[in-house]
Amino acid sequence: MRVLGLSRGLIMAGLLGGIATASGIALTTTSGWLIVRADQRPQIMLLLTTIVAVRTFGLARPVFRYWERLRSHDVALGDLAERRTRTYAALIPLTPARLGSRGRADVLTGVVDDLTDVVEASVRVTVPAIAALLAGITAAALTALVDPGVGLVVAGMLAATAVVATIADRLESQSQSEVLTARAEVARVAQLGSEHSDELRSIGGTATAAEWLRAAHDTLQATVTRQARGRSLSAAAVLVITGAGALASATLAAGSGASTPVMALLVLAPVATGEALGVLTDATRAHARARACQQRLDELLDQEPAVVEGALRDGxxxxxxxxxxxxxxxxxxxxxxxxxxxxxxxxxxxxxxxxxxxxxxxxxxxxxxxxxxxxxxxxxxxxxxxxxxxxxxxxxxxxxxxxxxxxxxxxxxxxxxxxxxxxxxxxxxxxxxxxxxxxxxxxxxxxxxxxxxxxxxxxxxxxxxxxxxxxxxxxxxxxxxxxxxxxxxxxxxxxxxxxxxxxxxxxxxxxxxxxxxxxxxxxxxxxxxxxxxxxxxxxxxxxxxxxxxxxxxxxxxxxxxxxxxxxxxxxxxxx
Structure with missing residues (x-):
């Protein structure tokens, strides 16, 4: 069962996203240096290079982000159209004998919502992961050129965030199947009530149907809430890692003997990097959801058809x-x-x-x-x-x-x-x-x-x-x-x-x-x-x-x- 994949288009989108993220980190650090250095009131000519760099990074971040979105969504939408065609073709031989007790809403959820979640993993997981990894490595390497100790701190933040993302992915996966089941039940009850609304009104059953829908929504809300607790803990862990990295960098910068503007740069480097790595929390959520959706699709499609193709004798x-x-x-x-x-x-x-x-x-x-x-x-x-x-x-x-x-x-x-x-x-x-x-x-x-x-x-x-x-x-x-x-x-x-x-x-x-x-x-x-x-x-x-x-x-x-x-x-x- 393969959810994530790499293609030339996705790698290119990830590289563009990495440049955008790295530009954001550079914008934060250089802006900090510029503010502190400007407070020292040097000759304006000494600040022109940094001013140009800040403007460049400020323009580069949205430009490359926009370019990345165009590229990644173009790849994802093309993949979605192709996979929908293949999925529908695989579904036809299974209809209706192998659909079992699945209702129209459940099948529709499987071949539309589930497939969309699987394909969107390329945009929500693969591209952000490549971008965060590229930007984090670049930030660690450039920071190490200024202060090797702070560079190691940024690298340690990358490793710690990877561990947190792995744990978060497991926590998300444990409850994701329950969330998808609850979501499918909401769709089933809503479809049942809407299709038979006239019959329900004629027998006075609208209140009962509304209660069914309310119960399905309550179940979905409860499962989503349980899942959100794990997600919130992982997001908090990234913030803790960022705060610890900033504190360690401040300690190292204070004892490095560097100038005040450089110390500002060193302190802001882990803060900006932590912000860039925060997207991995949402990426783990999308990954867990895509895996559960792929499992549901496999269970539906990996069945033997109820009809065996025969040979046409004389045409x-x-x-x-x-x-x-x-x-x-x-x-x-x-x-x-x-x-x-x-x-x-x-x-x-x-x-x-x-x-x-x-x-x-x-x-x-x-x-x-x-x-x-x-x-x-x-x-x-x-x-x-x-x-x-x-x-x-x-x-x-x-x-x-x-x-x-x-x-x-x-x-x-x-x-x-x-x-x-x-x-x-x-x-x-x-x-x-x-x-x-x-x-x-x-x-x-x-x-x-x-x-x-x-x-x-x-x-x-x-x-x-x-x-x-x-x-x-x-x-x-x-x-x-x-x-x-x-x-x-x-x-x-x-x-x-x-x-x-x-x-x-x-x-x-x-x-x-x-x-x-x-x-x-x-x-x-x-x-x-x-x-x-x-x-x-x-x-x-x-x-x-x-x-x-x-x-x-x-x-x-x-x-x-x-x-x-x-x-x-x-x-x-x-x-």
């Missing part, structure tokens, strides 16, 4: 009604047909899906579904019903290849899914769940998430098919209207219809619905499902529901029952 899916060809493989006629390039016109042809004796589980050694027999003909409308825990959502996860089966078989167009390309299998399915996410971006961007190559006409058509035509007409900027934070509010019904519009715009031939209208009132839920089925075209639709909404519109209803540890499926024709 296409054979279906009962034709071929669904991969976008990476051209046919002999030069035509390429892919569910990833289909539009909302409904031209995509659904394949035949078949599950035989299939069992699956989210955890090793556990079975949460099956054995299940299920056949989905092209264009079929099927509802999966049953009690909680019977495996309905697990069945959808297996169909979408988010989870590999434990036993039995799963074929698409007669070909086992293990022999088909994972990306192409997943590209067959559009998924709509009970908590669709609305990006804080334009309406166009929200739809382009599912159909990046679709033009505006296709996006508008998908909105109309999802029952949002009137809503779109009333938006101030049409597809350019901003939704979410900083933009327009979206109701529960509009959110559900927007997710359905995404599914339609994607052109994917199979739509999987996991309680898509669970949080809507019955008339709205019926209208949403009716619009979806009306405009699904030749797509297959498989819906999981507990509330019976839309069952009368389905071709078949599959009831998955739970009895002990075994599960069985019963089917009946709807209507």
């Amino acid at each position: 296409r899916f054979a279906t009962s009604s034709g071929n669904v060809t991969s976008s990476r493989t051209a046919t002999s006629s030069g035509n390429v047909t892919s569910s990833r390039t289909a539009t909302s016109s409904g031209s995509a042809t659904a394949p035949r899906l078949e599950l035989r004796g299939l069992t699956a589980g989210w955890l090793p050694g556990r079975t949460h579904l099956g054995p299940l027999d299920l056949t989905v003909e092209p264009g079929a409308r099927i509802a999966l019903v049953g009690p909680n825990g019977s495996g309905k959502s697990t069945a959808l996860a297996v169909l979408a290849r988010h989870l590999d089966p434990i036993g039995g078989s799963y074929t698409i167009g007669g070909t086992d899914v293990a022999d088909l390309d994972l990306a192409d299998v997943r590209a067959l399915f559009a998924i709509v769940d009970d908590e669709p996410h609305v990006l804080a971006a334009s309406l166009r961007a929200n739809l382009a998430l599912a159909a990046p190559d679709a033009d505006d006409e296709a996006l508008v058509d998908s909105l109309r098919r999802a029952g949002l035509g009137t809503w779109l007409t009333g938006l101030p900027d049409g597809l350019d209207s901003r939704l979410g934070t900083g933009g327009l509010g979206v109701s529960g019904g509009e959110r559900a219809r927007l997710s359905i519009a995404r599914a339609i715009a994607s052109g994917r031939p199979v739509i999987l619905l996991d309680e898509p209208v669970a949080h809507l009132d019955h008339p709205t839920a019926e209208a949403v499902i009716a619009d979806l089925l009306q405009h699904a075209g030749e797509r297959s639709v498989i819906m999981v529901t507990h509330h019976g909404v839309g069952l009368d519109r389905m071709d078949r209803i599959v009831t998955i029952e739970t009895k002990g540890v075994s599960r069985r499926a019963q089917e009946r024709i709807a209507g």
